[in-house]
Amino acid sequence: MVEKENKVYSRPAIGTSLLAFGFILLIGSIVLGISVGAAHIDFQTVWRSIFHYDSTREADQIIVGIRLPRELGAAIVGAAFAVSGAIMQGMTRNPLADPGLLGLNAGASLALACVFAFHPSATYLSVMFVSFIGAGIGAGLVFGLGSLRPGGMSPVRITLAGAAVSALLSALGEGMALYYKLSQDLAFWTAGGVSGTNWLQLKLIFPVVVVGMMMAIVLSKHLTILSFGEEMAKGLGQRTLLTKAVLMTVVLILAGAAVSLVGPVAFVGLMVPNIVRYLVGTDYRWIIPCSAVFGGILMVLADTAARMVNAPYETPIGAIVSIAGVPFFLYLARKGGRK
Amino acid sequence: MINSDRLKRVRFTMISALFLLLALFVISVATGYISLSPAQLARTILGQGTSKENLILFDFRLPRIIITILAGMGLAVSGSILQSITRNPLSDPGVLGIHAGAGLMVVFYVMFFTAESTNFLYVLPLFALLGGIFAAAIIYILSYLKGEGVDPNRLVLIGVGIAAAMNGAILTLSTRLEREEYDFFANWMAGRIWGDDWTFVLALLPWILLLLPVVLAKSNVLNILNLHEHVSVGLGVHVERERLILIFIAVALSSASVSVSGSIPFIGLMAPHIARALVGPRHQWFLPIAAVLGAILLLAADTIGRVILDPSGIPAGIVVSIIGAPYFMYLMAKK
Numbered sequence: 161m162v163e164k165e166n167k168v169y170s171r172p173a174i175g176t177s178l179l180a181f182g183f184i185l186l187i188g189s190i191v192l193g194i195s196v197g198a199a200h201i202d203f204q205t206v207w208r209s210i211f212h213y214d215s216t217r218e219a220d221q222i223i224v225g226i227r228l229p230r231e232l233g234a235a236i237v238g239a240a241f242a243v244s245g246a247i248m249q250g251m252t253r254n255p256l257a258d259p260g261l262l263g264l265n266a267g268a269s270l271a272l273a274c275v276f277a278f279h280p281s282a283t284y285l286s287v288m289f290v291s292f293i294g295a296g297i298g299a300g301l302v303f304g305l306g307s308l309r310p311g312g313m314s315p316v317r318i319t320l321a322g323a324a325v326s327a328l329l330s331a332l333g334e335g336m337a338l339y340y341k342l343s344q345d346l347a348f349w350t351a352g353g354v355s356g357t358n359w360l361q362l363k364l365i366f367p368v369v370v371v372g373m374m375m376a377i378v379l380s381k382h383l384t385i386l387s388f389g390e391e392m393a394k395g396l397g398q399r400t401l402l403t404k405a406v407l408m409t410v411v412l413i414l415a416g417a418a419v420s421l422v423g424p425v426a427f428v429g430l431m432v433p434n435i436v437r438y439l440v441g442t443d444y445r446w447i448i449p450c451s452a453v454f455g456g457i458l459m460v461l462a463d464t465a466a467r468m469v470n471a472p473y474e475t476p477i478g479a480i481v482s483i484a485g486v487p488f489f490l491y492l493a494r495k496g497g498r499k
Numbered sequence: 500m501i502n503s504d505r506l507k508r509v510r511f512t513m514i515s516a517l518f519l520l521l522a523l524f525v526i527s528v529a530t531g532y533i534s535l536s537p538a539q540l541a542r543t544i545l546g547q548g549t550s551k552e553n554l555i556l557f558d559f560r561l562p563r564i565i566i567t568i569l570a571g572m573g574l575a576v577s578g579s580i581l582q583s584i585t586r587n588p589l590s591d592p593g594v595l596g597i598h599a600g601a602g603l604m605v606v607f608y609v610m611f612f613t614a615e616s617t618n619f620l621y622v623l624p625l626f627a628l629l630g631g632i633f634a635a636a637i638i639y640i641l642s643y644l645k646g647e648g649v650d651p652n653r654l655v656l657i658g659v660g661i662a663a664a665m666n667g668a669i670l671t672l673s674t675r676l677e678r679e680e681y682d683f684f685a686n687w688m689a690g691r692i693w694g695d696d697w698t699f700v701l702a703l704l705p706w707i708l709l710l711l712p713v714v715l716a717k718s719n720v721l722n723i724l725n726l727h728e729h730v731s732v733g734l735g736v737h738v739e740r741e742r743l744i745l746i747f748i749a750v751a752l753s754s755a756s757v758s759v760s761g762s763i764p765f766i767g768l769m770a771p772h773i774a775r776a777l778v779g780p781r782h783q784w785f786l787p788i789a790a791v792l793g794a795i796l797l798l799a800a801d802t803i804g805r806v807i808l809d810p811s812g813i814p815a816g817i818v819v820s821i822i823g824a825p826y827f828m829y830l831m832a833k834k
Contacts, residue, residue: 319655490660494653
């Protein structure tokens, strides 16, 4: 293996145990998330209602009808954000890359404003499709701007480009929202988090995210090579343009699906892959699955926290995540600027 | 160094800019839900207006226009200072998180103090200033590394991160606001000129009147700080001290401006750029022109926003973003 001799350092033992441990933690946090809340439910009841569902019991209806889809939604969305962040960081070799900071969220919000304004009766599927397109436009603008100049993908350029594109797209979205008087609908969606996630939405989003994940895992070896730099990847015989295009598509599928369900959440895609990379090394065959699991955990815990902090009101999940994520961003920015 | 052609050009630019501002003033008075034609305007200014015309001009239009002009100047000069100090042409008080800090304090203020409403107008700029200083201090301290000082790139990255943090906190807090308070705050964040009577002019005017001359007097310091760090130390400037004073002034100008005008992005970015492109990088020349351009840009944005969507209008901050963000992208592509 070429990359083994190179600077990839991979820790399969840690990776395997991290994955196993992560799965247990994920299931634990989902159970915890289900059992705490307005109606406190003990673990046995959770177990019983999932595996021996009885529609006549009220607790079972709450758990299977409301809490379980919500927790599953959080897990799927967290996994999708984390994997798309991991791919972006590998592609751009920029540890600060995150779908939220790079215009995807703002693009999706603008697209949603358009849907609410011009086609209010749109089905959930078409809303999801439109937010893909919006996310794609946002990301395309940021990457286009960031790479206009040779050597232009530096952290500072791409972050600034992200800030500017986000400002523009969200201003346009806000303007439309004001004009068509939909601020409240949009604010509801923006701050709504995973509350109200239902099985129908999960049925639509689950296959999309699974396809994205499969593609990410299949491509993870190419991503590892690409993360050495474009020259090196070309030297190793990779068709870098094609790889990049496919990877970008995966990012859009994952982040677009996640944004369409949960609204704009930044920093999950930033934090998780960085922590995972620190633990398992620079081999994306480990980084991607581990990021998926830990992204899910982070989002489930954040959602539980969002319900607990100011109960009975829900705190916007994006705010919870960004308050946790910003110190992390600052740490990376200090480290990155040191060179 | 200073040749007369150059000076003529500066003078010509300044006069054209002032003329443009005057034209915009006339247009702004002449458009919108309640308006005065230029002839009515002239008559009213000369003291011959009907009571209705007087009311429209002196009670409604004029205070808002003056607020807009003052805030535009404050933001433009603040942006000029930040760009020179960070040696990053893309710096702007909004991008760097200072507005978010001011916004955070505005939420606190709206949450706790709106009941006692008379003094609130004068105190709000102070609160916004506290928030702005708070944000700037955090950004400065975090970007300072021992032995290396403040690296401009790191400062920008950290500013963007802090802005995101503050906005997260703002979002969390704003969900606890009462309906009416939330509406005020949402409009503030979108950059709607909300202070539109004479009390607000009085609240903002002292800041601009006191601080603009100080900045102008420091033009030479700014010229030097804009050079490389070693050069400025070699030329005998107390770099660290002057930089802190100037950052303080920049923060004060932008916080006081946005406290009355709402959070307006990109003016601090665009105005200095255009001014520099017109008359070159000497601060003595481009600062006054940047100030007038800032006023022009904000007044134009507010007038456009007001006219497009009568009677509620689109907040000036949104209009500025729609113009400013593409300009920012153009600058990124060019530099």
